Amino acid sequence: MERSWQEKAECANPARSFASAKPTGAEKFCARPSLIELAENLYPQQVNMAISADERVEDPGRVPFAAGLRARLRVLEGTAASRTAGVALLVVILAFLSIYPLSMLLYGSLHSTPPGMAGVFNLDGYQAVLTRQNLVMLLNTVGISLAKTFPSLVIAVLLAWILARTDTPFRGALEVLVTLPFFIPPILTAMAWGMLGNPQVGLLNQLYQWATGSSNSPINVYSYGGVIWHMMQYSIPFMFLLIVDAFRAMDPSLEEAARMCGASRWRTFRTVTLLLILPALSSAAILSFIRGIENFESPLFFGSPAGIRVITTDIYDSINQRSPPQYQYATAVSFVIMALLLLIVLLQWKLLRGRNFTTVSGKGYSPTVMKLGKWRWATFAFCVLFFAVTVVLPVGQLLIGSFFKFFGFYQWDMLTLEHYRAVFGSSEFWRGFGNTMLLGLAGASLTMVLGGVVAYISVRTKWRGRMLIDVMAWLPWMMPGIVLGVGFLWGFALLPHAIPIYGTIWALLLAYISLGTPLSVQVMSSAYSQLSYDIEECSRVHGASWLQTMRHIMIALAWPSFAVGWVLVFFGIMRELSASVLLYSVGSEVLSVVLLKLWTNGNAEQVSVIGLMMIVLVVLFRWVQLKVIKARISTL
């Protein structure tokens, strides 16, 4: 052994070593990438058990092409010009997805008629915004969002503490159940709660009347309370997801130190635990507050019928419910909501700057778990109750609703399967289903690829233009779906006829990509920033080109995050209503639009059937996602 290495050392003259960095004749023996190797990067353990490294068979037919392509790519990546071209292309794409609709909005708000029509520039739109009514609307928007954020935060903290820091039984399963409501499209629960809490025929009121014998209906979801309650069902699991890791990953010695100083459990929780996770809490609360302002479904379903106006529904109404549509007013209001959101974001930056205690370190802490004794069944019951109210009740309502002839009349002789027959026989449903799936698959994939590229450039390179790219990818975050919908509506209408996007499924696809990009960038950024630079540089030093490094190291390591982000974006597309309802046209309806149409026509029974189908899909995807996360945790 020794001798052979000495021999090698002697003949390892630099000329040979440098030559070996270039492609040699040997390369035709090992064409790459092979599927096996690709799969191996994805599933390191499994594949290696089945196939040992030297038993792989290659397809010799592919070699010249692969080698040629590689050579070409290597030439491409080497030049600074190609990098500039790549960045420029990215800038153009992102500008089309964010700056373009934004400038359309600005144009629209200053012009008396929609783009493309004769008109004058004036400030009438903004003047129309400045009314006393709209002040009430603004207060409604902010007030409702505040009113749902704080109770949600308290419950989310409680749930996070129960599931991360106590010995409550079945915590793993409970965590899955408690977060499930977040993934159910809000339009479904909105409709279900519309049926459950209907003041005339709602199931809850019927139960109350049956139980007490009285004839009044205590529950009316068409109210402030209804709007807030519906929003809370999403805010609670949303904030839970954002803060639970902060609870879980805290260094236990920080708390133990407080205990050693004589602080009681409660005092420790108050003075140490809570304060340490305060940054996580406040950023979760601010995010939730922003989502409350952007929320469309809750005020549409429960506010509008009761005359409660918020900004998003006002934009929707002034375009969809008034004739002629008041475009200038709608776009002017859009800027009000964007200004509001910008204000909050600036406030957030100011508030949270420098307050990010890193209690979360790479080390696998196991935080101290509090022994609750008998009380652990109480905390268990609390979690189950939350799940029951937010998932079992609405899904149960959909289930019941789907089997009875008429919504609200629950008698044995009214049982029927006709709604299922009607739905499955309706071409509109299948078209909507097909569109949703197609847009979901394509949209999620494209969004994640775009987000992955943007995140890579902004996190891991020092390329010029990366700030610009980052900001442009982040811009849609400032634009609620309904606002972006308006911007794209005009943007697409104005495109030359050679680019037929307007009124096609492409319009929805582009809007979805734009809406999903900030999320995908965030997911991929955090994935990349967790990978140390060493891991990437090590590959370069050992002879891999940039592309090879991307493929074998960065993508191979970041793909679990990619998958998780993909599912999140897919969920986002499946639930998207506000932009879809503006951008769809006949033939390109998606499921949420089909649902809304049916609901507006009073067909609650078929709504229930379709809703159930969607819930099955949601559970399926969530299950896959959890599997992926688990697989990641066990491999890394």
Added chain:
Amino acid sequence: MSNVVLEKVSRNFGKFSAVSGVDLRVNEGEFVTLLGPSGCGKTTTLRMVAGLEQNTGGRISIGDRVVSDAERGLFVPAERRALGMVFQSYAIWPHMTVFDNVAYPLRVRRTPRPDIRARVLEALRLVEMGDYADRPAPALSGGQQQRVAIARALVFEPALLLLDEPLSNLDARLRAQMGAEFRALQKRLQITSLYVTHDQEEAMALSDRIVVMQAGRVLQIGTPEEIYQRPLSQAVATFFGSPNLLPATVVACARLGESQFELSVRGSGWAGVCRAREAAVKDATVLVMVRPENIRLVDRASRDTGGSIILSGRVIDSSFHGARRSVTIDVGGSLMKADLPAMAPLSELVTLNIDERTAWALAS
């Protein structure tokens, strides 16, 4: 030949200059260590050699090839330099097995498959990890990861091996063992190595030559003995251990050989002879460096052992360290540290003897 040459290499980050004007020549098969306090630019220097950082000034060549020249705007990226590198964090890719990690440099160079297997297994055997080839990389201990990282860096027989504090994540015992093993391997394979550490003992035990750096500049380059016994400056002297520095005045100067002089000096309450690198004029003030372990205890009676420095003082503190005893002695108002044999009889008043060959004069 795979020698590395750095000529006036500098690196600025904005206005801050992390490395400035480093000149260094690493010969073939040599083990050279960059040593210096935290933030002195060791990693930056190493990364410039690796091609992970571009030097803003100067020229770097590996072998006969210039790989980076700031003036001509020439820069060969890391993957074209054919180097091996061991990172401080090891950078073992967690999604691959041990085998795949080590095979990576060969695969990206499109080595034939049977070759890959043979060479990877041989590299793993070399670091005594032959049995672990099929382990998933995360299931390794720190020391094992380090071996894999070395195997990966060696597997394609690089012209030059770069190591950035490869031992700093290991515990003290493992560090010594791995260090010795690596040095043996390096000698056997004759790999030119550039090594970064801030641990002086590690540097001295492993290196052929040491480059002492401070604040981005090279203070001294030399063999461990040279740097330890004949430092160029006070900064280098105090970087290794805590020597006694006795102020003294030059009485006479005599040439001994090339850059080797003998000075007769007089301190406060003592006089004697010491060595120096440069000649000094009469009445110049110098600092005489005396390492604690070079101080011996002598009988009062045998005072005149010609040529040596003799001091006497009072023991004010002493602590036992097993093999030796650390003693603090008050010599005419200034404190001296001495490492004496643990069993040496110690009275309150002691006489100390310092061999002139171990006393080294520094410009003060």
